[in-house]
Amino acid sequence: MAQHNLGTVVGFEFIRTVTKGRFWIGTLSVPVIIAVVFGLIFLSNTTTDTATEAQKSAQFSISYTDASGLITAADAALFGATAADSPDAGIQAVQSGAVDAHFDYPAHPETTAVHVYGADKGIFENGKYAAVAQAMLTHAVEQKIGSPQLSALAAGKVQIQTVTYDGTKESGGLGSVIPPLFFLVIFYGLIVLLAGQMLNSTLEEKENRVTEMILTTLKPTTLIAGKVIALFGIGLVQMIVFLSPILIARLFFPEELSLTAPDLPPLVLDPVRMTVGLLILIGGFALFTTTLVAIGAVMPTAKEAGNFMGVMMALIFVPFYAVALVVSDPQSVIVQIFTFFPFSAPVTALLRNGFGSLSLLEAGIVIAILYVGAAVMLRLAVRLFQYGSISYTSKVNVRNALRSKARRPVAGVPPTAAG
Incomplete structure (x- = not known):
């Protein structure tokens, strides 16, 4: 009789709870939120990757000045960039609408910032200017090094795999x-x-x-x-x-x-x-x-x-x-x-x-x-x-x-x- 009563109580309490709408609203809210978060992250990463690639290959008119001597005319031509007489002339060309962007490379870009000037296309699209300026400099440096392997190493593109051990057993x-x-x-x-x-x-x-x-x-x-x-x-x-x-x-x-x-x-x-x-x-x-x-x-x-x-x-x-x-x-x-x-x-x-x-x-x-x-x-x-x-x-x-x-x-x- 006691076991029967226990089963009755368990069944009654369980069924009474799981048949309530608010129970499922609260319970299902967790996986729904998880699914939505994963979906947003997926869409965000996909959009970010697409936008990054698009920015690197974006086509727009460019002028540049280079005090470092790293960028040759051939390097600039690959990106459709033309040399400006001076940084001020490049900035004025952007302001007048003659070109979309001007890149001013300093004598020591490894320690001094590269200045990028562009026509305002909106906060998100404006990122293409910096992406192309970086790509242009990276290409020029790779040409100077003359070795894809050394270029990758210099850019820090190295895959490092770490294995640790707990005694003689490999840890996860x-x-x-x-x-x-x-x-x-x-x-x-x-x-x-x-x-x-x-x-x-x-x-x-x-x-x-x-x-x-x-x-x-x-x-x-x-x-x-x-x-x-x-x-x-x-x-x-x-x-x-x-x-x-x-x-x-x-x-x-x-x-x-x-x-x-x-x-x-x-x-x-x-x-x-x-x-x-x-x-x-x-x-x-x-x-x-x-x-x-x-x-x-x-x-x-x-x-x-x-x-x-x-x-x-x-x-x-x-x-x-x-x-x-x-x-x-x-x-x-x-x-x-x-x-x-x-x-x-x-x-x-x-x-x-x-x-x-x-x-x-x-x-x-x-x-x-x-x-x-x-x-x-x-x-x-x-x-x-x-x-x-x-x-x-x-x-x-x-x-x-x-x-x-x-x-x-x-x-x-x-x-x-x-x-």
Whole structure:
């Protein structure tokens, strides 16, 4: 009968939530935003590349003066440029409309700026002048060097591939950092979107004055456990939805995905760090869920509970104030406190796990803290809900609730007097 009741609670809470329009509006907003951002980046990179190439090959009338002697008449002719008598004459030609642009190359362009003067064609199209001036100088220098290989080396066009080792094993570099950090993104998404649902999971019954009736047919443990399990199911649905745009892009649009992040290295999935990240994510989610459910069991209304939710939300953002320290000096005292304090542990540990500074021993301790803390908070939530189930107008006294002997309520009789 108890298992049947638990299944009923889980099914009811899960279906009630996932059939609400606002749940899907909030859940789908995340992948939609991700897809829109990736789309904008893709379009921006494509447009930028096209515009850059177009600017380099743009055709317009040019005059130039060259005090460096690097640019020959043959070099200038390739770009349709003609020599001006002086910089002032070139500027006057631009102002009168005789030419579109004038390039003034100094005697030492390696240390002195090249001055470019052009007719205003709009803030975006004006970029073509500098692009062509640079291309013209680069071509002239390449001709002086006389070797494509030396020209490429002089221009810094060198591909450097770095390989690092963790002992005898090749490390993944940045490609191994990104996948574990996805768990941190998922954690934030779940908490931000589900915090209100967690808090109101027990408040709804209290505000509707039906907890007394519910507890005559259900054990408090069954009711609270059912609500927590339902929240886990809802969180799993949201996690799948959050990851869907990335998985779809990875499977069906790999070239477009690489264009949105051209410098992104190949992703490396480290089984140990991915497993640790998943366990921390589940433990952190369980701790925050049970804690917010416990807060809901204490407060008589959602309005009063909202103040405490602000505190809980602040705790998951506190580690970001020390993110530079988390990355650069993970063994510092403040980082160690953030790592092992239960409510800052999920974010700090996920950050450190992503950057590879969380040892297996530290990971084990953090995971134990989170899971034990979640179990304690679940037990506390049950006790508080049972004690204050019909405390409709005032907050539950936590101290009295912990000291009292919990008893199941009888309809019409407060829990402390039931029997």
